[in-house]
Amino acid sequence: MGEQSKYLPECPEMGEVVRKLTEEYGGHVIFSRESEVYVEVPRHELRDVAKYLYSSGAFLKTCAAVDERPLNRSFALYHIFGMDSKGYDVIVKVSAPEDDAWVPSIVDVVPAADWCELEARDMVGIELKGRRLVRRLVLPEDWPEDIHPLRKEVPHDFRPPSVKAESEFRPPERGIPIGPYHPVLHEPEYFELLVEGETVVDVYYRGFHVHRGIEKLGESPRFTYQKIPFLAERICGICGFVHSTCAIMAMEKAAGLRPPERAEFIRTIVLELERIHSHLLWVGVAAHVLGYDAGFMHTWRVREPVMILSELITGSRKTYGLNLVGGVRRDIDKNKMEKIMKTLDRVEKEFKELANLLVSVPQIRRRAQGTGVLTRSEARALSVVGPVARASGLYRDVRKDYPYLAYEEASFKVPLYTEGDNLARVLVRVEEVFESISIIRQLLDKLPGGPIMHEKCSAIIPVDELIPPGKYAVAAIEAPRGEDVHFLMTGEGRPYRWRVRAPTYQNIPALRPMLRGDPLADAPLTIASIDPCFSCTDRALVIDVRTGRARTIKLWDGGVGTCRL
Amino acid sequence: MSIMKLLSIAARAKVVTRRYPFEPPVVTEGFRGKIEVDPKLCWGCGVCTRICPPNALTLKKREDGTLVLSYFMGRCIFCGMCAEVCPRGAITVTKEFELASLTAEDLVRNVKHDVVRCRICGRVIGPAVEMREATKSVGGAEAKYYDLCPECRKLVVARGIMTKVGVRP
Ligand code: SF4
Ligand code: SF4
Numbered sequence: 061m062g063e064q065s066k067y068l069p070e071c072p073e074m075g076e077v078v079r080k081l082t083e084e085y086g087g088h089v090i091f092s093r094e095s096e097v098y099v100e101v102p103r104h105e106l107r108d109v110a111k112y113l114y115s116s117g118a119f120l121k122t123c124a125a126v127d128e129r130p131l132n133r134s135f136a137l138y139h140i141f142g143m144d145s146k147g148y149d150v151i152v153k154v155s156a157p158e159d160d161a162w163v164p165s166i167v168d169v170v171p172a173a174d175w176c177e178l179e180a181r182d183m184v185g186i187e188l189k190g191r192r193l194v195r196r197l198v199l200p201e202d203w204p205e206d207i208h209p210l211r212k213e214v215p216h217d218f219r220p221p222s223v224k225a226e227s228e229f230r231p232p233e234r235g236i237p238i239g240p241y242h243p244v245l246h247e248p249e250y251f252e253l254l255v256e257g258e259t260v261v262d263v264y265y266r267g268f269h270v271h272r273g274i275e276k277l278g279e280s281p282r283f284t285y286q287k288i289p290f291l292a293e294r295i296c297g298i299c300g301f302v303h304s305t306c307a308i309m310a311m312e313k314a315a316g317l318r319p320p321e322r323a324e325f326i327r328t329i330v331l332e333l334e335r336i337h338s339h340l341l342w343v344g345v346a347a348h349v350l351g352y353d354a355g356f357m358h359t360w361r362v363r364e365p366v367m368i369l370s371e372l373i374t375g376s377r378k379t380y381g382l383n384l385v386g387g388v389r390r391d392i393d394k395n396k397m398e399k400i401m402k403t404l405d406r407v408e409k410e411f412k413e414l415a416n417l418l419v420s421v422p423q424i425r426r427r428a429q430g431t432g433v434l435t436r437s438e439a440r441a442l443s444v445v446g447p448v449a450r451a452s453g454l455y456r457d458v459r460k461d462y463p464y465l466a467y468e469e470a471s472f473k474v475p476l477y478t479e480g481d482n483l484a485r486v487l488v489r490v491e492e493v494f495e496s497i498s499i500i501r502q503l504l505d506k507l508p509g510g511p512i513m514h515e516k517c518s519a520i521i522p523v524d525e526l527i528p529p530g531k532y533a534v535a536a537i538e539a540p541r542g543e544d545v546h547f548l549m550t551g552e553g554r555p556y557r558w559r560v561r562a563p564t565y566q567n568i569p570a571l572r573p574m575l576r577g578d579p580l581a582d583a584p585l586t587i588a589s590i591d592p593c594f595s596c597t598d599r600a601l602v603i604d605v606r607t608g609r610a611r612t613i614k615l616w617d618g619g620v621g622t623c624r625l
Numbered sequence: 626m627s628i629m630k631l632l633s634i635a636a637r638a639k640v641v642t643r644r645y646p647f648e649p650p651v652v653t654e655g656f657r658g659k660i661e662v663d664p665k666l667c668w669g670c671g672v673c674t675r676i677c678p679p680n681a682l683t684l685k686k687r688e689d690g691t692l693v694l695s696y697f698m699g700r701c702i703f704c705g706m707c708a709e710v711c712p713r714g715a716i717t718v719t720k721e722f723e724l725a726s727l728t729a730e731d732l733v734r735n736v737k738h739d740v741v742r743c744r745i746c747g748r749v750i751g752p753a754v755e756m757r758e759a760t761k762s763v764g765g766a767e768a769k770y771y772d773l774c775p776e777c778r779k780l781v782v783a784r785g786i787m788t789k790v791g792v793r794p
Binding site: 282287291354355358361371372374376389390413420421519 | 630631635638678680703704
């Protein structure tokens with residue numbers, strides 16, 4: 061935290077923020093617990109409140125729009141501000157009556173609000189006053205104008221009649237399309253790079269092709285709190301356990317119960333195993349993007365034992381199915397402990413050798429050093445997360461800022477680089493692999509005895525009764541790609557609103573400053589360097605850019621794989 | 626330089642690709658594959674269908690009066706929750722995962738159950754095995770009514786009492 065204050069103002073204490081919001085901005089507290097406070101402010105004060113919080117060191121985690129008409133005939137928008145240096149969240153709520161559904165936009169004060177504001181407009185139909193650029197983010201262009209999928213009257217299985225519409229939104233100039241369906245990463249997204257000669261002058265992004273409506277599904281009668289962890293786990297094919305744990309942490313907060321210590325340790329161990337496999341996967345992909353396929357293959361060879369180990373501990377290589385509200389379903393016994401230790405020793409030794417080799421290959425160094433630079437102030441304005449933030453000198457790590465599960469039981473470093481280039485992002489991840497290995501070793505060493513499931517919970521007992529309606533909870537986890545946030549508002553037997561903000565959602569907007577001014581040849585690496593995971597992001601986009609003369613070259617296909625297993 | 630290092634790494638690693646499917650796949654003892662329902666143990670109570678996250682298990686009533694517990698592997702996420710909740714221990718989680726098939730029907734396993742109908746109104750009360758096993762442990766007067774639905778049972782009981790006290794129903 062000391063590191064944090066070097067650059068940012070130290071956040072004020074919770075009491076001070078509450079006093080300011082209630083006394084000076086006419087707000088009132090609607091709910092609070094140890095590390096969260098929910099304050100409703102009049103909508104005309106929102107911009108000033110946002111200015112105050114952002115200038116006092118807060119990051120914007122995301123915002124969540126909720127259709128509250130069945131409850132109080134209004135729409136609501138919850139801005140979640142994370143006071144990283146003090147470890148608590150301030151959730152600022154503004155309401156808009158149903159017949160006058162607008163809220164003021166804060167994007168000029170808090171640039172990080174860009175996407176989530178547009179998402180609120182698409183999904184719930186809240187207008188954003190004072191916003192210059194308004195466009196569709198999540199919904200496709202041919203989606204009917206007046207249907208907002210997250211409004212309560214829209215059924216979860218609603219499908220609009222298919223219409224053949226020419227997309228209206230097009231950047232005025234033509235550039236170099238990367239995409240639409242499998243560009244640098246084997247996932248659907250679309251980048252259009254506008255170039256002058258060989259230099260990228262602007263970037264246009266369109267995503268959300270694989271939006272699956274998971275949030276809506278979680279609110280539907282098809283799901284219960286017992287089943288949601290399995291659904292949440294399918295948000296991402298790489299860090300699914302992060303999502304299932306995060307959703308569960310929100311539910312457990314709402315229920316006011318804490319899983320037994322041993323279960324918390326096991327969850328932490330599995331989360332770190334997931335980070336190791338995810339970072340190894342990414343290092344391999346980065347080597348591949350750079351045309352160093354031998355590096356790719358060897359990294360993945362080193363990663364394989366981690367996958368096999370995950371299967372042994374959880375029952376599956378991915379989508380572990382380990383989590384339930386109240387604890388975990390499988391214990392780690394002596395035999396498994398030994399296997400974990402053995403695998404970690406082997407991965408550590410082999411990856412050390414390989415990583416040293418990779419970062420010393422001159423071609424790799426030359427391509428990665430000084431390219432795709434994201435400055436510290438840009439990173440800060442966009443509230444970027446994870447290794448992308450830490451490579452740009454922003455000391456942010458949920459595991460340290462908001463300690464959860466068993467992280468306080470392990471001592472570990474958070475690698476920090478200030479260069480903000482592709483090389484720094486490689487180095488951060490490489491070092492994190494070794495930190496994760498050390499965390500797992502420490503936790504196994506201290507693994508407490510006792511049950512792995514809370515006495516009030518089990519697969520057979522419906523937990524729905526434990527989670528009363530009308531509660532709020534925000535949970536965050538440091539995923540391999542950065543902070544993952546789940547916001548929960550409970551309803552009868554299932555969420556009233558469940559908002560998921562995956563890390564890539566926060567990081568894609570940072571690609572624009574990273575790519576601008578760089579040679580075109582470095583773009584694939586830079587795009588890959590944020591380790592984007594489009595399926596997470598797309599559960600729930602377009603960055604418009606216009607400048608410069610552009611020339612058109614034919615469709616280019618980089619062809620690399622990440623993210624899908 | 627770096628080439629030499631890489632060659633030495635590669636020489637030590639040797640070939641790691643397995644000749645699957647000509648060699649058995651690596652499956653650990655922790656692995657969860659498809660499930661099997663033992664028709665002899667299953668009662669058709671439907672508890673497993675309520676916990677199954679993707680609705681891979683369903684309980685369907687057929688026209689011919691049978692009740693079918695249907696398992697569709699195409700939807701199954703191999704979580705094993707059903708096996709954990711089944712009161713009869715009828716479900717086993719196997720290690721089998723080579724389920725590819727050319728038709729969807731190959732991925733369905735059905736367990737059929739006869740049903741008991743209400744002796745008076747003909748409504749389906751429940752799966753036959755479950756009813757039979759349940760009444761075994763009750764016995765006595767209750768067993769007399771096992772083939773009545775709750776409504777008809779009330780009527781019959783009320784009628785009995787009224788006759789006893791001499792009121793004409
Ligand atoms: S829970 Fe067990 S007994 Fe009941 S229907 Fe399912 S398999 Fe049969
Ligand atoms: S293993 Fe899971 S998904 Fe498959 S049938 Fe059982 S409960 Fe359903």
